[in-house]
Amino acid sequence: METSTPRRRVGRAERERQILDAAVAVFSERGYQNASMDAVAERVGVTKPVVYTHFGSKEGLLLACVARARTDLLEVTAAAAAAAQGSEDMLRQGTKAFFDYLDTQRPAWTLLYSEAAISAGAGPALEEIRAQQTDFIAALLATQAPDADPQRLAGWSQVIVGACERLALWRGQDPRVSSEQATEYLMDLAWTGLAHLR
Amino acid sequence: METSTPRRRVGRAERERQILDAAVAVFSERGYQNASMDAVAERVGVTKPVVYTHFGSKEGLLLACVARARTDLLEVTAAAAAAAQGSEDMLRQGTKAFFDYLDTQRPAWTLLYSEAAISAGAGPALEEIRAQQTDFIAALLATQAPDADPQRLAGWSQVIVGACERLALWRGQDPRVSSEQATEYLMDLAWTGLAHLR
DNA sequence: GCGGTAAGTTACCACGGGTAACCTACTTGC
DNA sequence: GCAAGTAGGTTACCCGTGGTAACTTACCGC
Numbered sequence: 001m002e003t004s005t006p007r008r009r010v011g012r013a014e015r016e017r018q019i020l021d022a023a024v025a026v027f028s029e030r031g032y033q034n035a036s037m038d039a040v041a042e043r044v045g046v047t048k049p050v051v052y053t054h055f056g057s058k059e060g061l062l063l064a065c066v067a068r069a070r071t072d073l074l075e076v077t078a079a080a081a082a083a084a085q086g087s088e089d090m091l092r093q094g095t096k097a098f099f100d101y102l103d104t105q106r107p108a109w110t111l112l113y114s115e116a117a118i119s120a121g122a123g124p125a126l127e128e129i130r131a132q133q134t135d136f137i138a139a140l141l142a143t144q145a146p147d148a149d150p151q152r153l154a155g156w157s158q159v160i161v162g163a164c165e166r167l168a169l170w171r172g173q174d175p176r177v178s179s180e181q182a183t184e185y186l187m188d189l190a191w192t193g194l195a196h197l198r
Numbered sequence: 199m200e201t202s203t204p205r206r207r208v209g210r211a212e213r214e215r216q217i218l219d220a221a222v223a224v225f226s227e228r229g230y231q232n233a234s235m236d237a238v239a240e241r242v243g244v245t246k247p248v249v250y251t252h253f254g255s256k257e258g259l260l261l262a263c264v265a266r267a268r269t270d271l272l273e274v275t276a277a278a279a280a281a282a283q284g285s286e287d288m289l290r291q292g293t294k295a296f297f298d299y300l301d302t303q304r305p306a307w308t309l310l311y312s313e314a315a316i317s318a319g320a321g322p323a324l325e326e327i328r329a330q331q332t333d334f335i336a337a338l339l340a341t342q343a344p345d346a347d348p349q350r351l352a353g354w355s356q357v358i359v360g361a362c363e364r365l366a367l368w369r370g371q372d373p374r375v376s377s378e379q380a381t382e383y384l385m386d387l388a389w390t391g392l393a394h395l396r
Numbered sequence: 397g398c399g400g401t402a403a404g405t406t407a408c409c410a411c412g413g414g415t416a417a418c419c420t421a422c423t424t425g426c
Numbered sequence: 427g428c429a430a431g432t433a434g435g436t437t438a439c440c441c442g443t444g445g446t447a448a449c450t451t452a453c454c455g456c
Contacts, residue, residue, distance in 0.1 A: 009420090009421055009422070009433085009434055009435080010434080011433095011434095012433080012434085015434085031318045033317070033318060034318070036411085036412060036413085037412075037413065037414085038412075038413095046434095046435075046436095047435070047436055047437085048412095048413085048414085048436095049414085049415075049416095049435075049436075049437095050434075050435060050436085052413090052414070052415080053434080053435090057413080057414080058412095058413065058414090114321065119231070123312065127371075130364075151374075151375070151379070152383060152386070154368075155365065155368075155375070155379065155380065155382075155383030155386075156383055156386065156387055158361070158364045158365050158368045158383070159361040159364065159365065159383060159384055159387050159388075160361075160387075161364055162360040162361045162362070162363055162364025162365065163356070163357040163358075163360045163361050163364075164360070165360055165364070166328075166356045166357065166359055166360025166361075166363070167353065167356050167357065167360065170352075170353075170356045173325075176349075177349070177353070181349070181353065182353065184353075185350060185353030185354055185356070185357060186357055188350075188354065188391060188392075188395055189354055189357050189358075189387055189388050189391035189392060190357075190387050190391065191391070192390075192391040192394050192395055193386060193387035193388065193389070193390035193391030193392075193394075194386075194387060194391075195394075196390050196391075196393075196394045197386055197390055207402085207403055207404080207451090207452055207453065208403080209403095210402085210403085213403085234442080234443060234444085235443075235444065235445085236443075236444095244403095244404075244405095245404065245405060245406085246443095246444085246445085247404075247405075247406095247445085247446075247447095248403075248404060248405090250444090250445070250446080251403080251404090255444080255445080256443095256444065256445090
């Protein structure tokens with residue numbers, strides 16, 4: 001089949017995009033462990049060493065996937081928060097955008113929160129995502145509780161980030177839980193608690 | 199040196215304990231991925247097929263480690279909660295016992311919350327641990343908010359479990375945060391929030 | 397002592413990550 | 427146009443490690 005295209009050559013940027021797309025799909029379908037580099041390469045219509053020249057190693061490829069998802073996620077949540085008015089609504093809209101992103105980008109979600117934990121090298125990358133999130137949230141909380149100890153603010157941020165991740169995984173198992181509901185359950189405890197601590 | 203013990207033979211139960219101990223150590227030291235079954239076997243002073251006759255596969259070995267840690271963790275937290283009086287104190291003492299357990303059993307902690315996520319097969323085992331925790335917590339919360347929708351109670355439980363995991367990871371990176379502080383940060387948001395929702 | 401069996405060993409396979417050496421489609425300079 | 431250079435690709439391989447088949451030996455009951 002494949003009408004006569006003996007060996008199509010493609011620019012570097014384009015190829016990297018193709019490989020990343022294939023990697024996200026393959027990793028999320030078969031799991032990082034069970035996914036072979038050959039499978040990724042084959043999906044692109046290319047051989048293994050090509051993948052290696054672009055991303056160095058299997059872990060490097062995973063890291064690149066994570067990095068791209070991270071950028072997207074940050075973009076989406078930051079935009080939602082920016083469009084809101086007031087601290088409470090910023091947290092609410094940002095959280096909801098987080099859940100919605102994971103809904104529409106299922107493979108990326110699987111990758112980030114189920115598969116990526118696999119690689120020792122991806123751990124730090126995930127921690128960086130969380131650091132972004134906690135910093136952002138700590139700043140938000142500070143507007144509501146300006147007198148609180150910075151460590152306490154950081155702790156609260158950790159609580160919120162952890163809660164979001166867990167709620168996301170929970171929703172993955174039980175799709176009856178809407179992103180609105182998940183957001184509300186978080187706000188119930190987090191924001192209500194905060195409001196009464198001042 | 200090992201004075202002259204040519205080939206010591208050991209009972210099944212004892213061997214399994216030895217192998218589990220070695221596996222927890224090796225997996226947490228080098229990471230599940232980088233740990234070889236040969237390394238585990240060598241640590242016990244035995245060859246690879248012995249490990250396989252006991253645990254079937256690398257994943258099986260990991261699962262057995264997780265199962266044991268899970269039993270310990272449940273035991274410790276349940277005991278702490280049972281010794282407390284009143285719902286709030288049960289949540290507080292249970293949470294603190296959780297953090298304290300992870301403090302004293304570092305390798306087990308690493309295994310559960312950094313390495314175990316690696317294996318596709320270990321994922322369900324971890325979810326079962328969480329299910330235990332969330333059920334327990336949901337029952338606790340129900341005493342405080344008897345009128346709440348069950349799904350909402352479940353959601354709040356997810357929030358709390360996620361928060362605990364994240365706080366534990368945070369403490370792993372920053373040892374200045376004591377188990378008491380971590381517990382308090384959780385209670386600040388979770389319990390205070392809950393108290394004002396009734 | 398003398399089998400029978402549980403406990404262990406050696407020697408191997410296969411699969412997948414990673415690489416070295418080679419090849420070829422396109423571009424650039426003349 | 428055409429030679430030369432190079433980015434983009436391929437084939438063929440290595441080696442570590444999960445997993446297993448076939449054989450060996452320490453211990454127990456009798």
